[in-house]
Amino acid sequence: MTEQxxxxxxxxxxxxxxxxxxxxxxxxxxxxxxxxxxxxxxxQASTHDLRVSAIxxxxxxxxxxxxxxxxxxxxxxxxxxxxxxxxxxxxxEIRFDAADIAEPDLGxxxxxxxxxxxxxxxxxxxxxxxxxxxxxxxxxxxxxGASLVLGSGETLPVGLVVGADGARSQVRELAGIAxxxxxxxxxxxxxxxxxxxxxxxxxxxxxxxxxxxxLLPMQSDLFSIVWSTSPEEAARLRDLPLTEFNxxxxxxxxxxxxxxxxxxERAVFPLRLQHAEQYVLPGLALIGDAAHVIHPLAGQxxxxxxxxxxALVDALVAARExxxxxxxxxxxxxxxxxxxxxxxATQLAMxxxxxxxxxxxxxxxxxxxLGLGVAGSVGPLxxxxxxxxxxxxxxxxxxxxxxx
Numbered sequence: 001m002t003e004q005x006x007x008x009x010x011x012x013x014x015x016x017x018x019x020x021x022x023x024x025x026x027x028x029x030x031x032x033x034x035x036x037x038x039x040x041x042x043x044q045a046s047t048h049d050l051r052v053s054a055i056x057x058x059x060x061x062x063x064x065x066x067x068x069x070x071x072x073x074x075x076x077x078x079x080x081x082x083x084x085x086x087x088x089x090x091x092x093e094i095r096f097d098a099a100d101i102a103e104p105d106l107g108x109x110x111x112x113x114x115x116x117x118x119x120x121x122x123x124x125x126x127x128x129x130x131x132x133x134x135x136x137x138x139x140x141x142x143x144x145g146a147s148l149v150l151g152s153g154e155t156l157p158v159g160l161v162v163g164a165d166g167a168r169s170q171v172r173e174l175a176g177i178a179x180x181x182x183x184x185x186x187x188x189x190x191x192x193x194x195x196x197x198x199x200x201x202x203x204x205x206x207x208x209x210x211x212x213x214x215l216l217p218m219q220s221d222l223f224s225i226v227w228s229t230s231p232e233e234a235a236r237l238r239d240l241p242l243t244e245f246n247x248x249x250x251x252x253x254x255x256x257x258x259x260x261x262x263x264x265e266r267a268v269f270p271l272r273l274q275h276a277e278q279y280v281l282p283g284l285a286l287i288g289d290a291a292h293v294i295h296p297l298a299g300q301x302x303x304x305x306x307x308x309x310x311a312l313v314d315a316l317v318a319a320r321e322x323x324x325x326x327x328x329x330x331x332x333x334x335x336x337x338x339x340x341x342x343x344x345a346t347q348l349a350m351x352x353x354x355x356x357x358x359x360x361x362x363x364x365x366x367x368x369x370l371g372l373g374v375a376g377s378v379g380p381l382x383x384x385x386x387x388x389x390x391x392x393x394x395x396x397x398x399x400x401x402x403x404x
Contacts, residue, residue, distance in 0.1 A: 005157045005158065005159070006030045006031060006032045006129070006156070006157075006158045006159070007024075007029040007030045007031065007158070007159045007160065007326050008024055008029050008030070008031050008032075008158060008159060008160045008161075008162060008316075008326055009031075009032050009033075009034060009146075009148055009156060009158040009160070009161050009162070010024070010031060010032070010033045010034070010162045010164055011034045011136055011148075011161060011162065011163055011164060011165045011170070011171050012034075012035065012163070012164035012165035012166060012169075012171075012288075012290070013033050013034075013035030013039065013116075013120070013123075013130075013132065013164075014039075014116060014164065014166065014288075015053070015112065015115050015116055015119065015288075015302055015305065015306075016164050016287055016288035016289075016302065016305035016306060016308065016309055017033065017035070017162075017164030017165070017287075017288070018033070018116065018119035018120060018123055019062065019063075019066060019068075019119060019305075019306060019309045020162060020164060020287060020308075020309035020312060020313065021033045021123065021126075021128050022066045022068075022119065022122055022123060022126055022128065023062075023065075023066060023309060023310070023313045023399055024313060024316065025126045025127050025128045026065075026066070026126075027313060027316070027317055029316070029326065030127075030129075031127075031128045031129065032128070032129040032130075032131060032156070032158070033123065033128050033129065033130050033131065033132075034131050034132075034134040034136065034148070034150070035130070035131070035132040035133070035134060036132070036133055036134065036135055037132065037133055038132045038133070039113070039116045039117065039120055040113055040116075040117075041117055041120065043113065047264065048111060048192040048218065048222070048224070048263070048264065049111035049112055049113040049114070050190045050191065050192065050224070050264075050265065050267050051111070051112040051113075051190065052109055052110060052111050052112060052216055052218065052224040053109070053110055053112055053115065053301070053302045053303075054107050054108075054109055054203070054216060054300075054303075055077075055107055055108045055109075055110050055115075055302070055303065056107050056303045057103075057107065058303065058306070058307065058396055058400040058401075059302070059303045059306045059307075059400070060107075060108065061399070061400050061401060061402055061403060062306050062309070062310055062397075062399045062400050063115075063118075063119075063306075064403060065399050065403065066119065066122055066399075067122050067125075068115070068118040068119045068121070068122045069118070071117070071118035071121055071122075072110060072114055072115060072118045075114045075117070075118065076110070076111065076114055076218075076219070077108045077109075077110045077114070078108060078109045078110070078217050078218050078219060079104070079105035079107070079108050079201070080105060080106055080107060080108070080109060080201050080202060080203050080216075080217050081097065081098045081099070081104075081105050081106065081201045081202065082095060082096060082097045082098065082106070082200075082201065082202040082203070083095070083096040083106060083202065083203045083204075083205070084202055084203070084204050084205070084256075085204075085205045085206075085207070086205075086206055086207070087206075087207050088206065088207055088208040088209060105201075106203075109203070109216045109217055109218055109224065111218075111224075112302075115302075134150055134151070134152075135150060135151035136148050136149070136150060136151075136170055136171065136174065137149050137150065137151050138174060139161065139171065139174040139175060139284075141161065141175060141281055141282055141283035141284045141327070142282050142283055142327075143282045143283070143327070143328070143329070144283075144325075144327075145157065145158060145159045145160070145283050145325065145326075145327045146158050146159070146160060146161045146283035146284060146327060148161060158327075159283070159325055159326035159327050160283055160284070160285065160316075160326035160327040160332075161283060161284050161285075161327075162284075162285050162286075162287060162312070163175070163284065163285070163286045163287070163290040163291075164286075164287050164288050164290060164305075164309075165290055166288070166289045166290060167272075167274060167289040167290070167293045169286065169289075169290035171284070171286070171290060172276060172286055172290050172291075175281060175284050177276050177277060177278050177281070177286070178276075178277045179274050179275060179276045179277060180273075180274065180275050180277065181272060181273070181274040182272060182273045182274070183270060183271075183272045184270075184271040184272055184273065184295065185230060185231070186210075186211050186228045186229060186230065186231070186234075186270075186271045187228070187229065187230070187231045187234035187235075187268050187269065187270050187271060188226050188227065188228045188234070188268065188269055188270075188271055188296060189225070189226075189227040189228075189229070189234050189237050189238060189266060189267075189268055190224070190225065190226055190227075190266070190267050190268075190269070191224075191225050191262055191263075191264070191265070191266045191267070192218065192222060192223070192224055192225075192262075192263045192264055193215075193222070193223050193225055193246075193249065193260045193261060193262055193263060194221050194222055194223075194260070194261050194263055195215075195221050195222070195223055195257040195258060195259075195260055196257065196258025196259040196260070196261075197256075197257045197258040198220055198221045198257070199215070199217035199218070199219075199220065199221060199222065199223055199257070200217075200257075201217060202217060203215065203216050203217060204223075204253065204256065204257070206252065206253060206254065208229075208252065210228075210229040210230055210233060211227070211228030211229045211230075212226075212228050213225065213226075213227045213228070213252050213253065214226045214227075214296075215253065215257070215260075222263070223257075223260070225249070225260075226296055227249070227252070228271060228295075228296070231270070234268045235268065237266070237268075238266045238267070238268045242262060245262055245266070246259065246260060246261050246262055249262075271295055271296065272293060273293065273294060273295065273347060274289075274292065274293040275291070275292050275293075275343070275344070275347060276290070276291045276292065278336075279291050279335065279336040279339065279340060280329065280332040280333065280335065280336045281329070282327060282328070282329045282332075283327035284327070285312055285332055285335060287305060287308035287309055287312055288302075288304075288305030288308055288309070289301065289305065291308065291339075291343070292304065292343045292347065294346060294347050294350045295350040300346060300350070304342075304343055304346060306400065307339065307342070307394075307396070307397060307400060308335075308339050308343075309397075309399070310396070310397025310398065310399035310400045311335050311338040311339050311397045312335045313397065313398075313399060314334075314335075314338075314397050314398055314399075315331055315332065315334040315335035315338065316331065316335075318331065318334060319331025319332075319334070338395075338397075342394055
């Protein structure tokens, strides 16, 4: 019996892994997807995922091309038309509005589980060979391809391994790729809350000395919050009695939306900056959080991952047209060149925001407030920020461009 050999094995079936597997299948590659556990596909409509993403227009285009967007819209997505950003204890404030650039919205807030379910529904209609539960225990890569050793004992020969298995990537570790990792002195409190005054189709973000508070709109009067603060304060907020937590959160938002009230659970997770020293080796490519992790300040993490997926697909299609095998390093370098610089710049920008807005220096505070005020009053500068929020301003992969 001839052993089956796939062109590409994607390790990790989260948002980015599922997307790249679908996209590669759609480009005619034979693809196997390996995932440690099947994702949740059913839940009560009254519940909400604690993890959400701010999906840019570029990511929306990719999800539309993968036939996942209609299922997400039928499920639960929340467009937002504006973003209000202000500084703690100062006059600096800026409002971004989709109307400034003649767009219907600045993006959509979507629960991660909604994105994953829609992508997996598309996967189940595709030609991708889905294997779950599947665990990679060893990995061999080279110019002539790669092989994976699975927990079942099976050896799987492939042309290319795509590591999409998250920040603690087993693929990255097995390949011996080092990563620069810097923990922030912050943890994030995440929760779903209701707002007395509704969410006004607006994403709100207040910068405080201990970290930013982001309120991401969900449905008419709900928000998903990401409250970044010190580890000790995050633990205290998680454990506060309900009424005390509601008061602390409403006060942190300066009561701009009236009383904020917790719905369901609270969770805390640590924040860190991480970047792999290499994205590619012969027979191997890293994408998404396996390659880079940024501060959740602007909700850009998964959008960067979707851009990685699109750039990798473009690079592999271009390599095939030149007669190169999927794992050929020469072809994979095109992907690394396309994405490493942009990911690095985004990491540096988010890191700078974190440090500038967290500074206790009166001089830095004055400059920060002045900068926000200027950015808010200068139309062209504000509109440029709005275009960036949509996922524009860079050369986009073909999957991320408008359909027409």
